[in-house]
Amino acid sequence: MQAQEARARALQNPSEFWAEQADQIDWFKKPTQILQENTDGTHTWYADGELNSCFLALDRHVAAGKGDRVALIYDSPVTNTKKTYTYKELLDAVALFAGALKAQGVGKGDGVVIYMPMVPEAGIAMLACSRIGAVHSVVFGGFAAHELGVRIDDSKPKVILSASCGIEFTKIIEYKPLVDSAIAQAKHKPEKVIMFQRPEVKAEMIAGRDLDWYEIQQGVTPAECEPMKATDPLYIMYTSGTTGKPKGVLRDNGSYAVALNFALRNIYNMQEGDVWWGISDIGWVVGHSFIMYGPLMGGCTTVFYEGKPVRTPDAGALWRVIEEYGVNGIFCAPTAFRAIRKEDPEGELFRKYDVSSLKHIFVAGEKLDSPTYHWLREMSQKPVFDHWWQTETGWPVTAPLTGMGESDMLIGSTNRGVPGYNVQVLRVDGSQAEADEMGSIVLKLPLPPGVAQTLWNDHERYLSSYLQTFKGYYHTGDGGYIDKNGFVHIMGRTDDVINVSGHRLSTGEMEEVVATHPAVAECAVIAVSDEVKGQLPIGLILLKDGVKIDPAQLEKELIALVREKIGALACFQKALVVERLPKTRSGKILRAILRKIAEGEDYAPPSTIDDLSILPEISESLRVAGITKT
Numbered sequence: 163m164q165a166q167e168a169r170a171r172a173l174q175n176p177s178e179f180w181a182e183q184a185d186q187i188d189w190f191k192k193p194t195q196i197l198q199e200n201t202d203g204t205h206t207w208y209a210d211g212e213l214n215s216c217f218l219a220l221d222r223h224v225a226a227g228k229g230d231r232v233a234l235i236y237d238s239p240v241t242n243t244k245k246t247y248t249y250k251e252l253l254d255a256v257a258l259f260a261g262a263l264k265a266q267g268v269g270k271g272d273g274v275v276i277y278m279p280m281v282p283e284a285g286i287a288m289l290a291c292s293r294i295g296a297v298h299s300v301v302f303g304g305f306a307a308h309e310l311g312v313r314i315d316d317s318k319p320k321v322i323l324s325a326s327c328g329i330e331f332t333k334i335i336e337y338k339p340l341v342d343s344a345i346a347q348a349k350h351k352p353e354k355v356i357m358f359q360r361p362e363v364k365a366e367m368i369a370g371r372d373l374d375w376y377e378i379q380q381g382v383t384p385a386e387c388e389p390m391k392a393t394d395p396l397y398i399m400y401t402s403g404t405t406g407k408p409k410g411v412l413r414d415n416g417s418y419a420v421a422l423n424f425a426l427r428n429i430y431n432m433q434e435g436d437v438w439w440g441i442s443d444i445g446w447v448v449g450h451s452f453i454m455y456g457p458l459m460g461g462c463t464t465v466f467y468e469g470k471p472v473r474t475p476d477a478g479a480l481w482r483v484i485e486e487y488g489v490n491g492i493f494c495a496p497t498a499f500r501a502i503r504k505e506d507p508e509g510e511l512f513r514k515y516d517v518s519s520l521k522h523i524f525v526a527g528e529k530l531d532s533p534t535y536h537w538l539r540e541m542s543q544k545p546v547f548d549h550w551w552q553t554e555t556g557w558p559v560t561a562p563l564t565g566m567g568e569s570d571m572l573i574g575s576t577n578r579g580v581p582g583y584n585v586q587v588l589r590v591d592g593s594q595a596e597a598d599e600m601g602s603i604v605l606k607l608p609l610p611p612g613v614a615q616t617l618w619n620d621h622e623r624y625l626s627s628y629l630q631t632f633k634g635y636y637h638t639g640d641g642g643y644i645d646k647n648g649f650v651h652i653m654g655r656t657d658d659v660i661n662v663s664g665h666r667l668s669t670g671e672m673e674e675v676v677a678t679h680p681a682v683a684e685c686a687v688i689a690v691s692d693e694v695k696g697q698l699p700i701g702l703i704l705l706k707d708g709v710k711i712d713p714a715q716l717e718k719e720l721i722a723l724v725r726e727k728i729g730a731l732a733c734f735q736k737a738l739v740v741e742r743l744p745k746t747r748s749g750k751i752l753r754a755i756l757r758k759i760a761e762g763e764d765y766a767p768p769s770t771i772d773d774l775s776i777l778p779e780i781s782e783s784l785r786v787a788g789i790t791k792t
């Protein structure tokens with residue numbers, strides 16, 4: 163099928179198109195109901211289908227005689243470890259761990275929080291959960307105890323799976339004190355904590371609650387795959403919204419499997435036996451879709467890397483891994499290439515390695531700036547494809563269909579809509595924008611398989627966040643335009659969500675944390691652009707009347723507070739005390755103007771502004787503090 167034909171067919175007759183795609187995967191019970199519209203505007207895919215995601219990822223390959231193929235390559239420069247698992251070995255490990263979870267009382271529909279670094283055991287845990295129908299929620303290891311606690315309270319896990327430590331470059335981060343503190347802070351108390359003890363650190367265990375990863379596997383019977391309804395939840399993945407409460411994006415089993423199979427083959431052009439490397443972490447959606455489930459369901463070898471693009475040991479790390487395992491395709495956030503470029507601008511380290519196995523480089527997660535694109539393209543001589551998606555969608559919305567022979571790349575664009583996604587741009591009043599006209603990027607309903615149709619325990623928030631802004635459309639929260647050739651240009655978020663090193667964070671959440679400091683009366687957190695990390699948050703602080711505090715000391719305390727409550731990944735490193743903040747007459751802080759002033763961009767003060775004289779004043783404060791870009 164040609165790419166344009168696929169796009170047209172998926173829009174004209176979604177049921178027919180996605181029934182054909184459903185035929186490409188193995189079902190326990192093939193669906194006869196393909197697409198249903200619900201009264202609230204959401205849709206249900208494959209309502210009467212039954213399958214198991216772990217079966218698709220492991221058992222079916224072993225049953226087909228491919229058990230000796232390498233399923234997972236663990237490469238950990240931070241521990242000097244390399245290990246491979248064949249499909250058969252991975253299946254055995256997963257089935258045994260699933261049996262152990264069952265023996266601990268974990269079953270279908272139970273919640274399991276996984277707070278682990280990039281060790282294969284974390285991937286084994288995810289698959290074991292899906293095998294027995296437990297709903298996993300992986301929390302990125304970089305999140306602090308408070309954030310973990312918030313997610314525990316929301317997902318109410320029966321058990322928590324964790325490891326004794328993570329390793330950041332050479333620094334050992336003990337996880338157990340964080341887990342203990344998170345549980346202490348949370349109202350919901352999980353029954354058990356199952357700890358994977360790494361040789362680097364031995365975690366202190368609490369008798370009666372904490373169990374050892376291997377001890378619980380002694381003598382248990384490996385678990386079989388639980389038949390799951392297509393609509394049963396597979397996992398919850400928390401992502402930042404505009405408030406302090408993260409959104410629990412809920413993924414189903416059936417439509418996700420169909421979407422991942424379609425994406426792996428047609429977007430990334432990965433076939434059985436190919437080596438694929440999703441350069442991310444299992445704590446993010448990429449880790450779910452394109453480190454674990456996607457490549458394994460597709461019979462590929464997936465690279466599981468516990469390291470960084472630089473300093474583990476150097477900026478040649480990515481190229482070394484590609485050469486060593488003959489990697490055929492990669493997915494990475496642009497920030498990684500910016501970091502590599504900073505350290506190896508001339509590509510001296512790049513030239514030490516043979517990357518001829520690589521077909522192409524996919525990037526997503528944040529804007530790909532053109533200097534980074536050109537540097538990467540010229541040095542690697544590989545096609546570099548920008549593509550765009552979100553935690554909620556679970557798989558790419560706009561991308562080239564390289565598996566259908568497409569190789570278009572337009573710098574500054576994230577390519578055209580993928581079959582099944584009807585991407586459009588709307589004006590504020592809901593009317594259709596012209597070609598090249600900026601507006602809100604929306605997806606006309608129905609959404610294709612794989613995209614979340616609800617938030618965990620908060621369907622109302624799903625409806626209000628995504629479906630109610632423009633009736634009949636999913637509101638992505640991104641602004642941009644579509645050019646006359648159908649290429650989508652994403653300009654950034656239209657809400658208070660920012661992107662630091664490809665990590666999605668909420669400025670609203672940071673404001674809530676900063677505001678808890680006793681000296682702070684009010685604050686605004688805005689993002690300013692950064693050469694390596696894409697964006698960086700900056701806090702503008704109004705002190706409470708009468709408070710006397712050294713601004714440098716306050717900044718130090720606020721940095722520590724955000725680090726403690728949200729985590730180092732927020733990169734909150736600047737807090738500036740100001741006299742006043744620009745507001746509308748109704749009291750809303752004008753963050754967009756603050757950001758423009760900080761970026762040195764032109765701005766037109768809105769007519770709703772309360773006091774125009776604040777703008778030059780704040781402009782001067784930002785300039786003196788060295789924040790304003792020149």
Ligand code: AMP
Nearest residue numbers: 526527528529549550551552553652666
């Ligand atoms: P997340 O849910 O963490 O994957 O973040 C999704 C958000 O990241 C999107 O809404 C965009 O704002 C941004 N994003 C993802 N991919 C791209 C891209 N290729 N170009 C620009 N922004 C992107």
